[in-house]
Amino acid sequence: MKQLAINGGIPVRTEPFPEWPIRDEHERKAVQNVIEGGKWGYPEWEYVPRFEQHFAVYHDAKFGICFNSGTSALMGALWAAGVQAGDEVVLPAYTFIATAGAVIQLGALPVFADIESTTFHLDARSVDEHISARTKAVIAVHIGGRSADMSRLQGVCEYHSLALIEDAAQAWGAEWQSKRIGAFGDAGVFSFQSSKNITSGEGGIVLTNDEKLAQYCRSFCNCGRREDKPRYKHYYIGGNYRMTELQAAVLSAQFERYPNQLRIRQKNAAYLNTELAKIDGIVPINVDENVTSNAYHLFLLRYKRDYFDDVSKSRFIQALQAEGVPAHPGYTLPVYKQPVFVERLFGAQGKQDTTHPDYGNLHLPETENVCSEEGIWLTQNVLLGTKKDMQNIVEAFQKIKNNIQELSEVKNTAPGKNQSPCQNR
Numbered sequence: 001m002k003q004l005a006i007n008g009g010i011p012v013r014t015e016p017f018p019e020w021p022i023r024d025e026h027e028r029k030a031v032q033n034v035i036e037g038g039k040w041g042y043p044e045w046e047y048v049p050r051f052e053q054h055f056a057v058y059h060d061a062k063f064g065i066c067f068n069s070g071t072s073a074l075m076g077a078l079w080a081a082g083v084q085a086g087d088e089v090v091l092p093a094y095t096f097i098a099t100a101g102a103v104i105q106l107g108a109l110p111v112f113a114d115i116e117s118t119t120f121h122l123d124a125r126s127v128d129e130h131i132s133a134r135t136k137a138v139i140a141v142h143i144g145g146r147s148a149d150m151s152r153l154q155g156v157c158e159y160h161s162l163a164l165i166e167d168a169a170q171a172w173g174a175e176w177q178s179k180r181i182g183a184f185g186d187a188g189v190f191s192f193q194s195s196k197n198i199t200s201g202e203g204g205i206v207l208t209n210d211e212k213l214a215q216y217c218r219s220f221c222n223c224g225r226r227e228d229k230p231r232y233k234h235y236y237i238g239g240n241y242r243m244t245e246l247q248a249a250v251l252s253a254q255f256e257r258y259p260n261q262l263r264i265r266q267k268n269a270a271y272l273n274t275e276l277a278k279i280d281g282i283v284p285i286n287v288d289e290n291v292t293s294n295a296y297h298l299f300l301l302r303y304k305r306d307y308f309d310d311v312s313k314s315r316f317i318q319a320l321q322a323e324g325v326p327a328h329p330g331y332t333l334p335v336y337k338q339p340v341f342v343e344r345l346f347g348a349q350g351k352q353d354t355t356h357p358d359y360g361n362l363h364l365p366e367t368e369n370v371c372s373e374e375g376i377w378l379t380q381n382v383l384l385g386t387k388k389d390m391q392n393i394v395e396a397f398q399k400i401k402n403n404i405q406e407l408s409e410v411k412n413t414a415p416g417k418n419q420s421p422c423q424n425r
């Protein structure tokens with residue numbers, strides 16, 4: 001008789017993992033206050049500036065500027081750091097499209113450097129190799145909530161006099177060498193989109209210690225206005241990327257709950273790190289003593305098919321899902337392999353723009369390997385489960401390992417419906 005649930009066996013679990021977002025009376029009351037108070041957005045706002053301040057203080061940054069999304073916040077941070085049309089920006093391709101999209105929307109050119117297979121983060125050596133006379137900035141993405149190597153990336157940027165922007169869209173409260181990320185470089189950008197560990201459905205924020213950069217960011221976000229000038233005078237071309245009071249009210253409630261949730265995720269992740277590492281061929285992203293706090297937006301691991309009878313990653317994930325573990329294949333394409341990049345469809349209505357390099361011929365081996373072969377994610381809501389939930393996860397991995405011949409017998413590598421209940425972006 002077959003053992004694996006994908007083949008009709010009994011699944012390890014059928015109960016769902018914690019639902020996301022977690023919400024209660026705090027969100028309800030905050031939103032009700034805003035609705036009843038009648039001040040729903042700029043220029044009469046209270047929740048937005050208060051949240052900006054709380055979030056900046058939490059990350060040891062001097063200034064916070066709320067945006068309506070992480071994507072617009074990235075554009076604001078890049079613009080405020082001086083990135084303009086024709087400049088090159090070095091960044092990883094193992095990220096959400098917005099990291100590169102923000103660069104393109106400013107008319108600048110994304111230049112993709114490779115990642116380290118052991119961390120899924122930008123490799124400082126590869127960054128160095130991709131710097132040219134046109135390079136203006138580097139974007140470090142803290143993937144999954146774990147800080148990139150800020151010491152080395154800062155070193156490269158200082159050496160070449162480049163702006164360093166942190167894409168911390170997934171990394172609220174993460175630390176590198178006991179310092180919270182976000183204001184290591186010139187600016188850090190966070191997202192509050194619905195899958196994120198602190199969410200208002202949509203939203204973003206830029207953090208910085210640089211007063212001038214903060215002013216530019218605020219102006220970019222607010223139609224090119226200047227705070228010290230009359231409302232209908234416009235000094236730059238910005239947009240309306242402002243956050244509403246309703247969003248900030250929800251965030252204020254979410255943020256109160258955050259430290260406790262962070263502790264739970266970290267405790268559960270520590271258990272998974274230890275237990276899953278005991279299974280040959282499963283490699284949780286390595287423990288690095290410089291990463292003193294991991295926000296665990298994602299629990300990231302590497303799958304080594306050589307230890308699993310050459311069963312593909314997608315087949316292995318299907319088997320995990322059948323056992324009741326909502327594993328996710330993550331980004332299965334490097335950004336430069338997305339159709340828009342392969343064809344360079346960056347113009348209006350998707351018209352081709354050949355001023356960009358030919359991304360179709362780009363090949364970054366570590367990035368491609370993580371995308372197609374090794375990277376597996378568990379999403380943050382899973383990490384809010386109980387000890388028993390975590391034991392079930394380990395049990396499911398072990399069960400598949402013990403019965404791997406059931407998967408290798410059927411050489412079926414068709415991609416499955418690899419979706420987690422907490423849809424990641």
Ligand SMILES: Cc1ncc(COP(=O)(O)O)c(C=O)c1O
Pocket residue numbers: 069070071072095096098099141167169170191192193202203204425
């Ligand atoms: C790494 C990364 N960068 C940027 C973004 C863009 O943020 P948003 O969806 O809030 O625009 C996201 C999230 O969606 C992300 O995960």
